[in-house]
Amino acid sequence: MIRFRLQGRFGGFSLDAEAAVPAKGVTALIGASGAGKTTLLRCLAGLARAGGEVVVGEAVWQDGRRFEPPHRRGVGYVFQEASLLAHLSVRGNLAFAEKRAGEGPGPSFAEAVEMLGLQKLLERSPQALSGGERQRVAIARALLSRPRLLLMDEPLSSLDAASKADVLPYLEALHRTLRLPILYVSHDALEVASLADRVLRMEAGRLRGPAVELGGADPLALLEPGQIQALARAALAAGISAPPGT
Numbered sequence: 001m002i003r004f005r006l007q008g009r010f011g012g013f014s015l016d017a018e019a020a021v022p023a024k025g026v027t028a029l030i031g032a033s034g035a036g037k038t039t040l041l042r043c044l045a046g047l048a049r050a051g052g053e054v055v056v057g058e059a060v061w062q063d064g065r066r067f068e069p070p071h072r073r074g075v076g077y078v079f080q081e082a083s084l085l086a087h088l089s090v091r092g093n094l095a096f097a098e099k100r101a102g103e104g105p106g107p108s109f110a111e112a113v114e115m116l117g118l119q120k121l122l123e124r125s126p127q128a129l130s131g132g133e134r135q136r137v138a139i140a141r142a143l144l145s146r147p148r149l150l151l152m153d154e155p156l157s158s159l160d161a162a163s164k165a166d167v168l169p170y171l172e173a174l175h176r177t178l179r180l181p182i183l184y185v186s187h188d189a190l191e192v193a194s195l196a197d198r199v200l201r202m203e204a205g206r207l208r209g210p211a212v213e214l215g216g217a218d219p220l221a222l223l224e225p226g227q228i229q230a231l232a233r234a235a236l237a238a239g240i241s242a243p244p245g246t
Helices: 037-045 090-099 109-115 131-144 161-177 189-195 225-237
Strands: 002-010 013-021 026-030 051-056 059-062 075-078 149-153 182-185 198-203
Touching: 002 037, 013 037, 013 198, 026 037, 026 189, 037 075, 037 149, 037 182, 075 131, 090 109, 090 131, 109 131, 109 161, 131 149, 131 161, 161 189
Parallel strands: 026 182, 026 198, 075 149, 149 182
Antiparallel strands: 002 013, 002 051, 051 059
């Protein structure tokens, strides 16, 4: 089980979030921009400090007496931008992570390369990769660090539609094969429906209720009213309208 109770103030923003979710599968964290999703992930990783507790399995990362730094938490973090080491090749980036591997579950170097389809990219520099390729390398690098928890902060949001379509099947395959628990932030309802086992909804720094198990739920049910209106406006702009009588 992954349990956390975190409270803190960050500038004009207050975080007060508590949840317990299974230490398996993908837990999606959804909510409007500015709801505090990234702040929560940074606190779980130890990159930002809030009061409270964080417990992953039997490991206490934070409580009233201790605060484990990020490098001792066993967290893998995939950001919106890949942030690869520019002076290293793809192989070098992956080897760098492998040398600093923790004790969590994870694939071998060869397995990570195969799972993310990186065989033909190993000798390239990050500058020679497309956006989707860079994110695939970033995901493989995070997995090779053998984290106990993988945090993914809108990893597809900076990609165009074609790059998203390239990366998403790899994420779906990871979901099917890995035992690693993943906390996945996204605004994309279809993306969440494709990947997530359960959903936490965040609003103004707080989690609204316990995690909801999806079990094949309609992805449109995950949308906020504003997102539904935006989809409707986009459909109208594209010349798509509802059929008569609906």
